[in-house]
Amino acid sequence: MSVPALQLTGLKKSFGKAEIIRGIDLEIGRAERHAIIGPNGAGKSTLFNLITARFPATAGTVKLHGEDLAGLQPFQINRKGLSRSFQITNIFPKMSVFENVRCALLWSQGYKYSFWNLVARSRALTEGAEAILDQINLLERRNLPAGTLSYAEQRALEIGITIAGGADVIMLDEPTAGMSNTETDYITDLILKVTEGKTLIMVEHDMGVVFGLADRISVLVYGEIIATDTPERVRADPKVQEAYLGAALEAEH
Numbered sequence: 001m002s003v004p005a006l007q008l009t010g011l012k013k014s015f016g017k018a019e020i021i022r023g024i025d026l027e028i029g030r031a032e033r034h035a036i037i038g039p040n041g042a043g044k045s046t047l048f049n050l051i052t053a054r055f056p057a058t059a060g061t062v063k064l065h066g067e068d069l070a071g072l073q074p075f076q077i078n079r080k081g082l083s084r085s086f087q088i089t090n091i092f093p094k095m096s097v098f099e100n101v102r103c104a105l106l107w108s109q110g111y112k113y114s115f116w117n118l119v120a121r122s123r124a125l126t127e128g129a130e131a132i133l134d135q136i137n138l139l140e141r142r143n144l145p146a147g148t149l150s151y152a153e154q155r156a157l158e159i160g161i162t163i164a165g166g167a168d169v170i171m172l173d174e175p176t177a178g179m180s181n182t183e184t185d186y187i188t189d190l191i192l193k194v195t196e197g198k199t200l201i202m203v204e205h206d207m208g209v210v211f212g213l214a215d216r217i218s219v220l221v222y223g224e225i226i227a228t229d230t231p232e233r234v235r236a237d238p239k240v241q242e243a244y245l246g247a248a249l250e251a252e253h
């Protein structure tokens with residue numbers, strides 16, 4: 001079997017005496033789209049923070065393409081090809097749309113801000129940023145301050161920033177939170193497009209998005225994965241119905 005894109009083994013996290021992530025084993029294949037679902041407070045964001053080393057794990061390992069990430073800083077993990085977005089919009093609102101993406105490209109390549117002027121004329125950088133803006137349908141908005149974009153466009157920009165470094169493992173934390181149905185459909189299509197051929201790991205509460213996007217789903221309940229399977233099988237799993245999905249699907253109607 002080929003090496004998984006991401007492999008979690010015995011992963012645990014406690015805050016004080018509270019064990020929030022209680023022993024997670026999970027393999028996510030290359031180019032798989034994987035959704036993590038579960039009730040509020042189940043530990044989904046904490047799990048993201050463990051994978052990306054924002055939080056140190058209490059126990060267990062995280063491997064990216066077979067390489068143990070122990071001891072690496074978040075930016076080092078990013079440069080190994082894992083990039084994430086956050087639940088809250090995380091853009092520079094006063095900078096232009098174009099500069100937001102160009103800045104993300106610079107970061108991913110390891111330049112420092114003091115090199116800004118030096119590389120500003122770099123054609124490759126400009127072309128790279130334009131290609132991303134084209135992918136996220138914001139080329140025509142390139143010169144606007146990012147903070148003046150609509151909410152959905154800001155989330156699209158954030159997705160652009162997340163993919164800018166060319167990472168092949170993309171993690172999105174609730175990419176459609178707070179959106180109307182139309183905006184949600186728009187962002188779902190965008191995610192499908194920009195993650196083509198990449199590994200996607202996504203936390204999402206909208207079951208329409210999850211079932212539309214994911215090849216496999218993991219259900220996290222009280223810090224444990226109670227099921228990992230295809231959408232059809234997860235939907236039909238009585239354990240999942242009882243612990244989460246029954247209520248979550250009802251909430252959709």
Ligand SMILES: Nc1ncnc2c1ncn2[C@@H]1O[C@H](COP(=O)(O)OP(=O)(O)OP(=O)(O)O)[C@@H](O)[C@H]1O
Nearest residue numbers: 015016018020038039040041042043044045046047
């Ligand atoms: N830094 C922290 N210190 C202490 N407790 C924390 C910390 N971060 C998260 N927790 C606790 O861990 C639990 C899981 O939180 P987490 O945000 O990971 O859940 P979640 O599944 O992402 O929830 P939601 O769907 O509401 O975003 C919660 O009880 C939360 O209070």
